[in-house]
Amino acid sequence: MKKTDYFSAKFENDEFxxxxxxxxxxxxxxxxxxxxxxxxxxxxRLEVRGAPLIGIAAxxxxxxxxxxxxxxxxxxxxxxxxxxxxxxxxxTAVNLFFALDLIKSVxxxxxxxxxxxxxxxxxxxxxxxxxxxxxxxxxxxxLRIFQKKSNVLTHCNTGKLATGGAGTAFSVIxxxxxxxxxxxxxxxxxxxxxxxxxxxxFELEHSGIPFSVLxxxxxxxxMKDHKVDLVIxxxxxxALNGDAANKIGTYSLAxxxxxxxxxxxxxxxxxxxxxxILTGEDIKIxxxxxxxxxxxxxxxxxxxxxxxxxxxxxxTPSHLIKGIITEEDIFFFPYNFLK
Ligand code: MRU
Numbered sequence: 169m170k171k172t173d174y175f176s177a178k179f180e181n182d183e184f185x186x187x188x189x190x191x192x193x194x195x196x197x198x199x200x201x202x203x204x205x206x207x208x209x210x211x212x213r214l215e216v217r218g219a220p221l222i223g224i225a226a227x228x229x230x231x232x233x234x235x236x237x238x239x240x241x242x243x244x245x246x247x248x249x250x251x252x253x254x255x256x257x258x259x260t261a262v263n264l265f266f267a268l269d270l271i272k273s274v275x276x277x278x279x280x281x282x283x284x285x286x287x288x289x290x291x292x293x294x295x296x297x298x299x300x301x302x303x304x305x306x307x308x309x310x311l312r313i314f315q316k317k318s319n320v321l322t323h324c325n326t327g328k329l330a331t332g333g334a335g336t337a338f339s340v341i342x343x344x345x346x347x348x349x350x351x352x353x354x355x356x357x358x359x360x361x362x363x364x365x366x367x368x369x370f371e372l373e374h375s376g377i378p379f380s381v382l383x384x385x386x387x388x389x390x391m392k393d394h395k396v397d398l399v400i401x402x403x404x405x406x407a408l409n410g411d412a413a414n415k416i417g418t419y420s421l422a423x424x425x426x427x428x429x430x431x432x433x434x435x436x437x438x439x440x441x442x443x444x445i446l447t448g449e450d451i452k453i454x455x456x457x458x459x460x461x462x463x464x465x466x467x468x469x470x471x472x473x474x475x476x477x478x479x480x481x482x483x484t485p486s487h488l489i490k491g492i493i494t495e496e497d498i499f500f501f502p503y504n505f506l507k
Contacts, residue, residue, distance in 0.1 A: 188215045193370040204229035211257040218330020219404040223263030227295045230271045231288035259452045261404040262442040296332045302437035303333030305495035310340030314349035318397035321354040324415035325367035326402035336402040336435040353379040391428040403436040410486030410503025411448025422488035435493040448483035
């Protein structure tokens with residue numbers, strides 16, 4: 169069933185408008201703001217999430233920090249305050265820093281322009297538009313991974329909700345479905361925050377793609393039963409050697425694929441490649457509050473004094489990744505993104 173449309177975020181009349189993803193799929197609530205601090209909070213709370221969308225939101229937020237700008241000196245203080253605040257929101261997705269640094273470089277070269285807010289905003293719009301183009305190209309490039317009409321397993325959420333456009337891994341799945349190359353999708357529920365159950369299922373239903381949601385621990389037996397032809401996920405940060413950080417549980421999937429001889433692919437825009445790090449060892453992994461495990465969605469499941477280990481991401485070593493699909497091409501192991 170195709171349902172009415174939705175959007176993850178847009179910029180209109182000097183306000184950033186975003187869909188609060190913590191309320192999906194039961195409620196579709198849009199929030200409008202011109203306050204960069206509200207956007208920073210939205211990123212921290214995962215109201216706005218997914219590596220490319222975090223970058224886009226941060227770019228608009230940094231531009232908005234100078235919406236009421238007065239003069240050059242005050243701007244320097246306000247701008248660096250906003251930059252630091254936004255940079256502290258989430259550490260793993262490199263798209264955040266990529267977008268903030270692009271806005272910063274425009275600020276540094278054009279801070280004396282007549283309307284610096286409009287200048288920064290134009291750059292944020294460009295970052296957003298480029299992501300829309302990247303998503304489309306990732307979908308088209310990804311068609312080459314299908315050898316036949318396939319059953320696909322995916323993890324976390326990589327669609328319209330996670331990006332400015334049609335998604336990364338989700339764009340490959342959707343384009344493949346439209347071309348008759350995707351038969352069925354298995355969406356990992358993606359504990360502990362259930363991005364698969366709450367968000368990917370929402371997007372699959374909207375796209376009319378047949379799917380089942382499964383608990384993360386089901387993947388191995390599904391593969392053993394020959395129900396999965398390939399696995400594709402997104403990434404939050406990719407090192408020069410192809411090691412890729414993505415939602416916790418992605419590494420387990422890559423190992424399972426290796427064991428069952430199933431191809432494991434990553435799809436991500438080039439803005440997710442961190443050209444300053446050689447390997448995944450240098451990727452900073454975010455740890456989440458233990459409340460998200462002990463008290464999911466406000467339901468107390470275990471006492472607050474329990475210690476909890478809750479990394480939000482893991483790093484899949486590049487030798488387990490059959491191919492990395494970007495807007496430029498599909499790259500195959502051994503990876504060298506320096507070239
Ligand atoms: O913590 P989240 O929900 O922001 O994590 C998102 C993911 O891990 C996605 O798989 C990743 O950002 C790829 S986005 C297209």
